[in-house]
Amino acid sequence: MSLTRDSPQTEVASAPAPVGDPGAPAPHEPRRRGVKWFATVVLPPIVLGIVILIGWYAISYGLLEEQRRFLLRPPHQVVQKGFLDWGTFSEILSGLWSSTRVALIGLSISIVLGMGLAIIMSQTKIAERAIFPYMVTLQAIPILAIVPLISFWFGTGQTSRVVVCVIISLFPIIVNTLFGLQSAERGAHDLFTLHQANRVTRLRKLMFPAALPAIFAGLRISAGLSVIGAVVGDFFFGRGDVGIGNLLRRYASRLQGEELLAAVIMTSFLGVAVFWTFGLIQTRAIGKWHDGAAN
């Protein structure tokens, strides 16, 4: 699945697989609720969950002596102080909301920018050759390496957090959109040529719809990355409202183990929720005609 067959410098191992969707669950089977279904589908994650809890308690109480127990508080204390204490929980929620907003703004910019660039690249080979190496380079820079530059240019407020999100989530959208736009069958292109379709018609009625499955795969990856970008951005750019990343750092420095774990758990929920939401949108949008989207 080489993306640009004639520009060898773009064969980057770190490039996400265009259509493959690493986190996608296995295709749905017709739901046959029964003992077997319960034993093979519902039970395993519950059992593993219990094992993890037991292990957690074992470490908290067995491995860590009293004065080092702050490193891993037992589960019930985490629930008590992190989730049931409204003061803490509302702080975590508002941090999450701040980061979610940053992630969504960043993701939106990435979608517009990424799809725009991909469409331009799909229209002329020259644009593709010109732009692609820079996209790969941008993708290859570790985000930490450009943090100082970002704060130098954009300050330490929300703008910088959004910029981090965009940089981190742009690439999969470009790559997947471009791959999708180029995936329309040769025969279908011949058909459009035969009937004198112009560039815009071809893009609108053939290339873009054909690209949708790949675009959605890219969106799911990028949505997850934008959450990561927001949290990372919080770490470095703390001015303005307090994001979840900022809270994580604060809890850690104050040795507030319960709050820290609660915040980590909530952050992972956010990631899952975002991934799941985009999966749902995908199924709604293309599930009717595209097989791979039916999950």
Add this chain to the structure above:
Amino acid sequence: MGRLLQTTTTGSLVFDDIGMVFPDGTEAVRSASFTVERGEFVTVVGPSGCGKSTLLKIASGLLEPTRGQVEVDRSRLGYVFQDATLLQWRTVQRNVELLAELHGVPRGERKQLADDAIEMVGLKGFEHHYPKSLSGGMKMRCSLARTLTLKPPVFLFDEPFGAVDEITREHLNEETQRLFRLEGFAGLFITHSISEAVFLSTRVLVMSARPGRLVAEFEVPFDYPRSPDLRFDPEFAKLSGEVSHALRGAHS
């Protein structure tokens, strides 16, 4: 005199000394000249890779011949590809409407054309199905219906039934024959199946292996409508045998 007559013939589709050499040096077609009139169904049979499909690509303008020229009105050219080339995201109805859409036909008229075409190929009741839920034969019918909406005076078929099973293929052959009788287009059909060629055509042309040259021509005398049982007629077998013989000669 004869030459003059040739050039003044106003066939629906005229190949005039067509030659095709690809940039890599492969010579696909060498001096092919023939005419397909309205109401004629001409089939080209030949070994695979002999440049049969190239003829259609040249006729349709998808390829520019390196020699000679084609006379044909390309504004409403029907072209059925080897694959059904349906758009996966469109229902049968919307797939059939596509060409009319590309030609700017207004919505109401487009729908009427599609309805008629869908009826004609026997896909009624499947209008709202997506291609992924259709069988190979049904996809091909859908592709036929899509082309029929153009009411094309010239109809090109590029081995359209090569990928379906034998029984479906025979059904589709009967269907095609019925459409031909109904619409009276000029048909040019590419296949490597001799029985398909003889069953469908008014005339069969045999093409040699690369470089493709037309080496034999057979008039098919059977009246339309042709019954499926024609395939077991001794006359049919005899003609098929002759075509087969010519084809074998063309192979070596």
